[in-house]
Amino acid sequence: MAKFMATVIALCLGMMTPLIAGEMDSEQTSQKSFRVGVTQPPMFTLASALAWGSPVEVVLVERDQSGDWDIPPGLTVLFWSGATLEPVLSKQLKASDQAAVSLIDAAGVHQLAKRTPADWKGPNEDEDPHMESLGKGYGMVQTIRPEGMIDTMYWLDPLNAMAALEAITMVYQGLDQRNHWAYQGNSDQIIQALWELDIRVNKLLHEASSQPFVVLQDEFQYLEQRYKLHTVPAGGTAQDIVEKAKARGAKCVVAAEPFDQHLMSVLDQAGLNRVVLDPAGQQMPKTTGGYFQWFGNLASKLNDCVIRS
Secondary structure (H helix, E strand, O other): OHHHHHHHHHHHHOOOOOEEEOOOOHHHHEOOOEEEEEOOHHHHHHHHHHOOOOOEEEEEOOEOOOOOEOOOOOOOEEEEOOOOOOHHHHHHHHOOOOOEEEHHHOOOOOOEEOOOHHHHOOOOOOOOOOOOOOOOOEHHHHOOOOOOOEEOOHHHOHHHHHHHHHHHHHHHHHHEHHHHHHHHHHHHHHHHHHHHHHHHHHHHOOOHHHOOEEEOOOOOHHHHHHOOOOEEEOOEOHHHHHHHHHHHOOOEEEEOOOOOHHHHHHHHHOOOEEEEOOOOOOOOOOOOOHHHHHHHHHHHHHHHHHHOO
């Protein structure tokens, strides 16, 4: 265990009342082994690290080709991210007796509301401020979204990841009481590593925190708030984005989806840096140290884009 956590901490230094649906059988409280599912890669890697050396099998639950969630049989509990991020799964859970914990609703997780659609409008748009236009321009103007929804990428704040990990720890301990202190020891070491990561990223992004940058999607708010970053939400045409960036003194455009050739060309001609980040962690290593490697890499790529001349 010490060797494992040394590796986790090396990754971060090198820079790189939960809601339960369904009932858990009281006879399972001291079972020797059990199987859990986790729906999002960032929390899957941390839940896997927490299970190190224990009888817990941790499974990453993903969507199938039809868009439904492929819930493996025999899960004692499913850790998911709530109905806002996973509405299809919410319907599946209501139709089943699968015990589930919504990690975004765990005690201590700080939730942020999504920005209002008006924040993303281009300068020449006059749509209803409670709606976003369909199929026009870049950024968040491509989808309709009601005002007041919760931003779902809570794991972009390591403090939220710690709170969610505490909820997972309590479930593991409740299901396997004989290994209570082993889970607690794992949890303590992971949380210490998350603190180290948080401190390192805060230092890394110190210079970037004084310079605004454009965001084309709303997935980065937890990162922004945790490290006091200054973002400029932008939508509309490629030229709208350029004009908004220049008006706010931003040199970097950040997206969660690949840029198309036209937008890349316009940004390059305007002398703006650009970077595609992975806030959902879809490309992260699915290993016990994956969260640390992914988060450090994401922060490094953002920092390079923002401060590069």
